[in-house]
Amino acid sequence: MSLRAGQIKSSENVGKQVTIRGWVYRLRKQKENAFVLIRDDRGDVIQCVFPVEKAASLTIESSIEATGIVSQDARAPEGGYEIKGKDLKIYNVAGADYPIGEYQSDELLLDKRHLALRTRKMVAMAKVRASVLDFGRRWFVENGWMEVTAPTIVKGAVEGGSTLFKLKYFDEEAYLSQSAQLYLEAMIFSLGPVWSLTPSFRAEKSRTVRHLAEFSHLEAEAPWVTLEDILKVEEQLVSYVIQNTVRERAEELAYLKRDTVDLKKVEPPFERVPYDKVIKVLKSKGFMVTQEDGSKREIQFGDDLSIDSERELTKNATKPMFVVGYPIAVKPFYVKEDSDNQGIGLAADMLAPQGFGEISSGGLREDDIVSMTTRIRKEGLDPAAYDWYLDLRKYGSVPHGGFGLGIERLVRWITNAEDIKDTVLFPRTMSRVTP
Ligand code: AMO
Numbered sequence: 001m002s003l004r005a006g007q008i009k010s011s012e013n014v015g016k017q018v019t020i021r022g023w024v025y026r027l028r029k030q031k032e033n034a035f036v037l038i039r040d041d042r043g044d045v046i047q048c049v050f051p052v053e054k055a056a057s058l059t060i061e062s063s064i065e066a067t068g069i070v071s072q073d074a075r076a077p078e079g080g081y082e083i084k085g086k087d088l089k090i091y092n093v094a095g096a097d098y099p100i101g102e103y104q105s106d107e108l109l110l111d112k113r114h115l116a117l118r119t120r121k122m123v124a125m126a127k128v129r130a131s132v133l134d135f136g137r138r139w140f141v142e143n144g145w146m147e148v149t150a151p152t153i154v155k156g157a158v159e160g161g162s163t164l165f166k167l168k169y170f171d172e173e174a175y176l177s178q179s180a181q182l183y184l185e186a187m188i189f190s191l192g193p194v195w196s197l198t199p200s201f202r203a204e205k206s207r208t209v210r211h212l213a214e215f216s217h218l219e220a221e222a223p224w225v226t227l228e229d230i231l232k233v234e235e236q237l238v239s240y241v242i243q244n245t246v247r248e249r250a251e252e253l254a255y256l257k258r259d260t261v262d263l264k265k266v267e268p269p270f271e272r273v274p275y276d277k278v279i280k281v282l283k284s285k286g287f288m289v290t291q292e293d294g295s296k297r298e299i300q301f302g303d304d305l306s307i308d309s310e311r312e313l314t315k316n317a318t319k320p321m322f323v324v325g326y327p328i329a330v331k332p333f334y335v336k337e338d339s340d341n342q343g344i345g346l347a348a349d350m351l352a353p354q355g356f357g358e359i360s361s362g363g364l365r366e367d368d369i370v371s372m373t374t375r376i377r378k379e380g381l382d383p384a385a386y387d388w389y390l391d392l393r394k395y396g397s398v399p400h401g402g403f404g405l406g407i408e409r410l411v412r413w414i415t416n417a418e419d420i421k422d423t424v425l426f427p428r429t430m431s432r433v434t435p
Helices: 106-111 120-142 181-191 227-248 250-255 275-284 307-314 369-378 383-394 407-415
Strands: 017-029 033-039 045-051 063-072 081-092 166-169 172-176 194-201 214-223 271-274 288-290 296-298 321-324 347-352 357-364 400-406
Touching: 017 045, 017 081, 033 063, 045 063, 120 194, 120 214, 120 227, 120 250, 120 407, 181 194, 181 214, 181 383, 181 400, 214 227, 214 407, 227 250, 227 321, 227 347, 227 357, 227 400, 227 407, 271 275, 275 307, 275 321, 307 321, 307 347, 307 357, 347 407, 357 407, 369 383, 400 407
Parallel strands: 045 081, 271 321
Antiparallel strands: 017 033, 017 063, 033 045, 063 081, 166 172, 194 214, 214 400, 288 296, 321 347, 347 357, 357 400
């Protein structure tokens, strides 16, 4: 039976014979011995020492099965255990030109991502991400929300026409979904609180460290809720995911050099900061916005928050915050207007601290058919494309709301990753659709 590195590294195994299968992660051939760092299929490593002639044909990433006796040696890397190799079976001698070495440009690592995902950094990232997805699902299951799946080939824009990916759908035109929201809204009438995890697609034409063309979108929707109800769900969900991920992935986060002191303090409630206060704060700091013609002016009420303004706002924060009370004009057609506060939308964005910025967005939905039709037209969209969606306001409309959270944005914050592309194994951006 073959064991994994983590199972072998234990004092109980010292002096015993073990077998491990894996790949040559690092290789150092000396006069008498070859030091082979083996990576198992979970990304963990252990050193195995063979007489050099036995390992003569080995190259980096060759796939092997090694059998030998476990010994404890403080000099052995990665935990002080090693295997004194006896038998070596080689499955495949990897080409000697393996392109990933210790120091590589980011671009090469992206071009060779199918191989770069064998690096320990990518393995650690993938494990943190898996825990985020796992605990996200668990939170919804434990709290009685039903998992649903919405289509990703659709006819209507949710988040504005400029980021739609068009596709030929038999003899008609269709789009890749930007958000499952409208479909989740249809489901709450018979399924109650629902949630989904589907890819969303945005033809984002800007290169930033927080935009992907395809991202994993965790979305939720529920009937009979207030804005405060939705914000409570968001802060509980995010806190639960973070606390559990930090606990389960302590080793990986340490490998990624992520200081988790602040993360461990993330718990509800998150501060609710009114939009008008945000603008005042940014103004007092002399924050400027760039206009379409490239000129700059002072930020003013009515401006949407940009990456830069969010960074400024959150750079010294240690916990996420909600920005509430946006002018309805900067929000999409579905956002409900506050009846006590004309022109203000019942929507909120959650901003992650330390400059990471928006990770989720949500609020109450317009439930009146007349206002909604007017707003769809105002956005230059065709109400006919939203025929079925408008039916939801015609037949038993109820107050309802929900939110969408970007998994990669959350993972980027948890891992302190410089670029959102690091949080996904095969990133899709404006300039990258392979591998
Ligand atoms: P929004 O467009 O703000 O709202 O998206 C919700 C969340 O999705 C993430 N996100 C992205 N992540 C990576 N790359 C992108 N290009 C990208 N675009 C968005 C962000 C963002 O907060 N239907 C509404 C939400 C709602 O009201 O329910 C929506 O899609 O984390």
